[in-house]
Amino acid sequence: xxxxxxxxxxxxxxxxxxxxxxxxxxxxxxxxxxxxxxxxxxxxxxxxxxxxxxxxxxxxxxxxxxxxxxxxxxxxxxxxxxxxxxxxxxxxxxxxxxxxxxxxxxxxxxxxxxxxxxxxxxxxxxxxxxxxxxxxxxxxxxxxxxxxxxxxxxxxxxxxxxxxxxxxxxxxxxxxxxxxxxxxxxxxxxxxxxxxxxxxxxxxxxxxxxxxxxxxxxxxxxxxxxxxxxxxxxxxxxxxxxxxxxxxxxxxxxxxxxxxxxxxxxxxxxxxxxxxxxxxxxxxxxxxxxxxxxxxxxxxxxxxxxxxxxxxxxxxxxxxxxxxxxxxxxxxxxxxxxxxxxxxxxxxxxxxxxxxxxxxxxxxxxxxxxxxxxxxxxxxxxxxxxxxxxxxxxxxxxxxxxxxxxxxxxxxxxxxxxxxxxxxxxxxxxxxxxxxxxxxxxxxxxxxxxxxxxxxxxxxxxxxxxxxxxxxxxxxxxxxxxxxxxxxxxxxxxxxxxxxxxxxxxxxxxxxxxxxxxxxxxxxxxxxxxxxxxxxxxxxxxxxxxxxxxxxxxxxxxxxxxxxxxxxxxxxxxxxxxxxxxxxxxxxxxxxxxxxxxxxxxxxxxxxxxxxxxxxxxxxxxxxxxxxxxxxx
DNA sequence: GTCCATTAAT
Numbered sequence: 247x248x249x250x251x252x253x254x255x256x257x258x259x260x261x262x263x264x265x266x267x268x269x270x271x272x273x274x275x276x277x278x279x280x281x282x283x284x285x286x287x288x289x290x291x292x293x294x295x296x297x298x299x300x301x302x303x304x305x306x307x308x309x310x311x312x313x314x315x316x317x318x319x320x321x322x323x324x325x326x327x328x329x330x331x332x333x334x335x336x337x338x339x340x341x342x343x344x345x346x347x348x349x350x351x352x353x354x355x356x357x358x359x360x361x362x363x364x365x366x367x368x369x370x371x372x373x374x375x376x377x378x379x380x381x382x383x384x385x386x387x388x389x390x391x392x393x394x395x396x397x398x399x400x401x402x403x404x405x406x407x408x409x410x411x412x413x414x415x416x417x418x419x420x421x422x423x424x425x426x427x428x429x430x431x432x433x434x435x436x437x438x439x440x441x442x443x444x445x446x447x448x449x450x451x452x453x454x455x456x457x458x459x460x461x462x463x464x465x466x467x468x469x470x471x472x473x474x475x476x477x478x479x480x481x482x483x484x485x486x487x488x489x490x491x492x493x494x495x496x497x498x499x500x501x502x503x504x505x506x507x508x509x510x511x512x513x514x515x516x517x518x519x520x521x522x523x524x525x526x527x528x529x530x531x532x533x534x535x536x537x538x539x540x541x542x543x544x545x546x547x548x549x550x551x552x553x554x555x556x557x558x559x560x561x562x563x564x565x566x567x568x569x570x571x572x573x574x575x576x577x578x579x580x581x582x583x584x585x586x587x588x589x590x591x592x593x594x595x596x597x598x599x600x601x602x603x604x605x606x607x608x609x610x611x612x613x614x615x616x617x618x619x620x621x622x623x624x625x626x627x628x629x630x631x632x633x634x635x636x637x638x639x640x641x642x643x644x645x646x647x648x649x650x651x652x653x654x655x656x657x658x659x660x661x662x663x664x665x666x667x668x669x670x671x672x673x674x675x676x677x678x679x680x681x682x683x684x685x686x687x688x689x690x691x692x693x694x695x696x697x698x699x700x701x702x703x704x705x706x707x708x709x710x711x712x713x714x715x716x717x718x719x720x721x722x723x724x725x726x727x728x729x730x731x732x733x734x735x736x737x738x739x740x741x742x743x744x745x746x747x748x749x750x751x752x753x754x755x756x757x758x759x760x761x762x763x764x765x766x767x768x769x770x771x772x773x774x775x776x777x778x779x780x781x782x783x784x785x786x787x788x789x790x791x792x793x794x795x796x797x798x799x800x801x802x803x804x805x806x807x808x809x810x811x812x813x814x815x816x817x818x819x820x821x822x823x824x825x826x827x828x829x830x831x832x833x834x835x836x837x838x839x840x841x842x843x844x845x846x847x848x849x850x851x852x853x854x855x856x857x858x859x860x861x862x863x864x865x866x867x868x869x870x871x872x873x874x875x876x877x878x879x
Numbered sequence: 880g881t882c883c884a885t886t887a888a889t
Contacts, residue, residue: 326880330880353880356880357881361880387880388881390881391881392881393881395882396883425881425882427883428882429882430882454883456883458885459882459883462885465885499884500885501883502883504885504886505884507885507886508886534885537885538886539885539886541886542886542887543886568886568887570886570888571886571887573887574887575887577888602888605888605889606887606888606889608889609888638888641888641889642888642889644889670889674889861889
């Protein structure tokens, strides 16, 4: 590929002496001159495209200089290519200048300009050019329309997108697949999942882009979801779309695979993840760095640090993100030694860590209370790598001091840093104060947090629990009132467990499950045994389940069963004796459940992995990888 | 000259 453009380039550059012979005074006949011009236009067009595929802005500028020097006009073939070239190299201004110099602008010129705006983050400008184009009575073609729709995607301009859609139907493109893909993706981007689904259902033909868009759209919906509950619904939807894709006979590509692997990692769906691993190998995409990194992340998030590490070692190439993923994975699993060693290996391998890498490193130090090391890395980050600390870095340090019970030092950092502490900082401090019995500082932090008017129920439940256990009833009713003002309901506490290719969901005290008698019996039995081993639930805890019919007096037990307990019971009953149990939960775990599950892991000799809305907990033989401080409620 | 564009975080 690369040799052909080189030939074209050297051919054009040698034309300079020929060009010099060309002024109007030349003795050449009209005909030869026309022929010469044509040839030169052709050569320049080819050369410009060559610059584009060679990624050479320098040669491109050189050519442009010739064009100006010899007053060669921007005939569309040259102007359009030049416009795209400048766009590709990020100088939108130059692209616009060239465009304006094109004598007879055709559809391609306009389309090149419009997509140039999109490529350079000027979507709104692109839309204005599109309108200008319509005023000039130039009819857009399918290329223009798809470009404009992608601008609407960036701007989340649903209204404009709909108008473009109707225009495209008017122009006879109603069955154009590319345009339909664009419109569908616009709906997905804007969160109109039903409309996207309707469009998708009505499509007679689809291609991989259609499916990738659907999967990526639902994966994105997981990110944007207000609560973990709806996030997991989007995730399961993405998975089911992927399963349907496999049945169509279309072959997923590396985009599909890395998207869906990420979905699995968020759903802790290890079994699907393993199948995807096999599929990645079979289809030859294992060598893709992004898919490989997604695989490492999937194993780690599903609780298997061994397999994550194996997948990392087996990667043929790694990027900084791959290293960061692995470092963070070790940190999350409480393996600080390996995390820090890997960080040194990464530096030795010549990779430059970024701010997220340092979040992982600081988290690893903080986890085991290595204060000096943490502060050392914090300094290295700023001095050696010129990375300005952001909120997250301070968060790691504060979490470290909080964990150690050195609350004054944690508070000092909050006071000294350049940021206004957000909800997260105050929540950390409050949880720490409660854990270490420092009431006064806790109340102060709570005041600060309330001033920020948090938007999530979890935060308020944490505050309620704090005030309830301190018996500050006035504050309790103040918080309740504030929750009403902010229109916050109770927590939607759901847990999911994925067994084979099915995701099973449970809610607190839920009784809809066909196996519920067995599950409750098992839990009763475990609770008795746990109490024998010294498990003592705290009495005063804010009720955290939602208000629905199932919540009435529990006929089987007087104890409250948060959703993860049901999911674990289901897991114990439906998996092999020594298989690990993996559960995800929509809200943060409460201290009672955390204590209880520690005991269960011992009683049942099971590894239990729970990802709640804050972090990963891996319970083995009565201990948790969060080092006993991952519970805020 | 066009559609999807994937990976890391307390």
